[in-house]
Amino acid sequence: MIRVGVVGGTGYTGVELLRLLLRHPGITVSLITSRGEAGKRLDQLFPSLRGACDLAFTDPTKADYSGCEVVFFATPHNVAMREVPDLIKQGIRVVDLSADFRLKDVATWENWYGESHVAPDLCADAIYGLPETHRDAIRSAQLVACPGCYPTAVQLGFLPLLEAGVIDRSQLIASCGSGVSGAGRQAKLGSLLTEAGESLSAYAVAGHRHLPEMEQGLSGIAGAPVNLTFVPHLVPMSRGIHATLFARLTDASSDLQSLFESRYAGEPSVVVLPQGEHPATRNVRGANTCQIAVAQPQSRDTVVVMSVIDNLVKGAAGQAVQAMNLMVGQSETRGLEGVALAP
Numbered sequence: 157m158i159r160v161g162v163v164g165g166t167g168y169t170g171v172e173l174l175r176l177l178l179r180h181p182g183i184t185v186s187l188i189t190s191r192g193e194a195g196k197r198l199d200q201l202f203p204s205l206r207g208a209c210d211l212a213f214t215d216p217t218k219a220d221y222s223g224c225e226v227v228f229f230a231t232p233h234n235v236a237m238r239e240v241p242d243l244i245k246q247g248i249r250v251v252d253l254s255a256d257f258r259l260k261d262v263a264t265w266e267n268w269y270g271e272s273h274v275a276p277d278l279c280a281d282a283i284y285g286l287p288e289t290h291r292d293a294i295r296s297a298q299l300v301a302c303p304g305c306y307p308t309a310v311q312l313g314f315l316p317l318l319e320a321g322v323i324d325r326s327q328l329i330a331s332c333g334s335g336v337s338g339a340g341r342q343a344k345l346g347s348l349l350t351e352a353g354e355s356l357s358a359y360a361v362a363g364h365r366h367l368p369e370m371e372q373g374l375s376g377i378a379g380a381p382v383n384l385t386f387v388p389h390l391v392p393m394s395r396g397i398h399a400t401l402f403a404r405l406t407d408a409s410s411d412l413q414s415l416f417e418s419r420y421a422g423e424p425s426v427v428v429l430p431q432g433e434h435p436a437t438r439n440v441r442g443a444n445t446c447q448i449a450v451a452q453p454q455s456r457d458t459v460v461v462m463s464v465i466d467n468l469v470k471g472a473a474g475q476a477v478q479a480m481n482l483m484v485g486q487s488e489t490r491g492l493e494g495v496a497l498a499p
Contacts, residue, residue: 158484161187161224163216163239164231167341169253171202173230173473178208180477180491182484185209186223189216221248226480229254230473232340237275240299244278249483250299251476257282257301258369268365285479287488288312288423289377294482302479303373305471306332306366306388309399311373312426312446313463316419318378322410323403323459325382328374332399333391335437338467346390353392361387395468396437401461408457412450420448424489425470425478435464442466443496444474444489466496 165174165188177183188198194215199206201213216239221227227243229236229252237256244250259265262276273279283297284290286308294300303311310330317323333356339347346352367386374382391398413431420426427447429435435447449462465471474492481488 157184158182158225158480158486159184159186159223160480161185161189161219161221161227163189163227163229164235165198165213166190166193166201167230168337168468169472170230171205172468173228173253173476174198174202174205174209176469176473176477176491178205182486182490185211187211187214187219187221189214189219191215191217222246224248226251226483228252228476228480229256233269234271237273237278240278241275244298249297251285251302251480251483252282252299253302253472253476255304255365255369257299258284258303259372261368261372264368268368284373285475286311286373287475287478287482288315288420288426289373291482291488294479295485297483300476300479300483302472302476304366304369305334305338305397305465305467306330306364306386306399307370307373308471308475309397309446309463309465310370310384310386310401311377313399313401313448313461314374314403315377316416317403317412317459317461318374318382319419320410320415321378322405322407322415324406325374325378325380327404328382328384329402330370330384330386330399331389331402332386332397333389334397334467335391335393335395337394338397339390352390355392356389358387358389364388393437395441395466397465397467397471398435398437399461399463401463403459403461405452405457405459408452408455412452412459416448416450425492435462437464437466438498439496440464440466440470441497442469443494444469444478444492445496446470
């Protein structure tokens with residue numbers, strides 16, 4: 157059994173991570189930490205986990221990680237970068253679900269997150285945790301930086317097109333909607349039911365923190381710089397991301413359906429829908445799955461890709477477990493075999 161610890165298991169991503177880890181047959185959760193909830197049992201904070209775990213939260217300043225082979229960080233940005241270096245020195249492998257190590261350019265990170273990075277050397281060493289593009293590197297990684305939820309849906313949608321070189325990479329567009337859980341568990345006016353319910357609204361149109369991550373990843377896939385226009389929307393649902401992606405085809409005669417089916421053949425967490433079908437967020441709820449459909453409306457030179465994920469699973473906790481499985485030599489899908497919930 158692999159012994160793991162979870163830092164910051166009090167938010168929506170943290171409890172989803174614990175839900176997956178606690179039912180993983182090859183994992184023992186030996187430590188959970190929280191400054192604000194130290195001493196409180198996990199199942200007191202999250203009754204949904206009653207009977208699955210009897211651990212209490214430990215203050216991270218008093219935590220002993222020496223018995224852990226892997227430590228997950230399900231924390232806001234700027235926490236992991238302060239604590240990960242010491243764990244790396246101890247030889248502990250780390251899976252970070254925050255944004256602290258996703259960007260290779262430290263100056264870009266500091267510009268978007270508004271503070272100095274205290275562990276810049278680790279940004280170069282961290283492996284980006286998107287298995288569909290970095291599977292082999294993840295296996296040997298000491299530190300994995302898990303992708304954001306929007307970047308996961310967007311990159312998986314554009315990936316086959318950029319790899320094949322059949323679109324104009326200077327004019328990519330992503331119009332995406334996310335459930336309210338993407339805003340976190342903290343009390344925020346915009347996340348209240350009466351504010352978010354029965355309404356659809358765009359936000360951060362002038363610039364979103366996930367944009368540089370997406371352009372970095374897409375440029376790596378394309379092997380050349382890309383330009384992406386990204387418009388996120390808040391959708392009145394608890395979970396899910398729907399990314400509608402647009403690009404201009406440089407070869408309008410491409411067999412797009414075959415291109416996507418071929419690229420994702422054998423990928424355990426990506427499902428390409430039959431031609432003419434459209435994905436829906438409800439069909440991936442609770443599952444570590446990305447469902448994708450591709451279309452070429454009116455046979456013109458615009459390709460439309462629809463990519464859906466559960467933002468808390470394939471967009472966060474599930475993808476982190478997927479990366480951990482690769483790191484410790486277990487089956488990539490172990491503990492992630494559950495199918496989506498319906499209704």
